[in-house]
Amino acid sequence: MKNKLYNLIKNYLNFWRRLTDFWTIVMYITFTCDFIWNHAFEEFLGPLAAIYIGILAIYAVDKEFERWLTTDGKKHPLYCCFNNFGDY
Numbered sequence: 001m002k003n004k005l006y007n008l009i010k011n012y013l014n015f016w017r018r019l020t021d022f023w024t025i026v027m028y029i030t031f032t033c034d035f036i037w038n039h040a041f042e043e044f045l046g047p048l049a050a051i052y053i054g055i056l057a058i059y060a061v062d063k064e065f066e067r068w069l070t071t072d073g074k075k076h077p078l079y080c081c082f083n084n085f086g087d088y
Helices: 002-036 042-070 077-087
Strands: none
Touching: 002 042
């Protein structure tokens, strides 16, 4: 049962990884074109960046839950998330 759950989470994480990679490429292209054409895409940068940050946040949280599932299975997932803030 745990192996099946792990494979399901891994496939789900691959979806967010590919979506994050896609939006990273979109953001780089948009920033580069905006720079080359003297702020021609200025009105698109804010909304695209908001979407990118949202997708990146979802991917980071999913990755943290996967790490919790594989290494710290006895601790609650929120413990793993909030425990890392003290390291900085």
